[in-house]
Amino acid sequence: MSKNLQRLLFGKFCSLFAASLFTFVAGLTVLRETSSGLQFALVLLAGTLPRILLSPVAGVLSDRWNRKKSSSRPKHQVPSYLPYLQVTRPFFLSRRCIT
Known part of the structure; x- marks a missing residue:
């Protein structure tokens, strides 16, 4: 296996692991704040x-698009989500589940 392929696979593994860990920690945060197993499961889902x-569709589309543009586009789109998260965060964290 070539060195570049090893680096690519290691990078993909780290990315997938970090995304899965973030999803789990977000679920735990919701569970701690709301004490609702349903909301925890919904966050994980x-x-x-x-x-x-979306993985099969994204794979087909990424093969058709320019690789340089498709890899740099998400880096520029992430900052546009931050204002949305700042506005919606108080709404979701202020709701408590009544048990």
């Missing part, structure tokens, strides 16, 4: 389901 459903 919302973090996992898009990866499962």
Whole structure:
């Protein structure tokens, strides 16, 4: 196996591991704040389901697009999500589940 392929696979593994860990920690945060197992499960589902459903489509589309543009585009889109998260965060964390 070539050195470049090893680096690519290691990078993909780290990326997938970090995304899965973030999803789990987000679920634990919701569980701690709301004490709701349902909301915890919904966060895990919302973090996992898009990866499962969109992976085949994303693979086909990424083969058709310019690789340089498709790899740099997400880096520029992430800052546009931050204002949305700052506005919605108080709404989701202020809701408590009544048991």
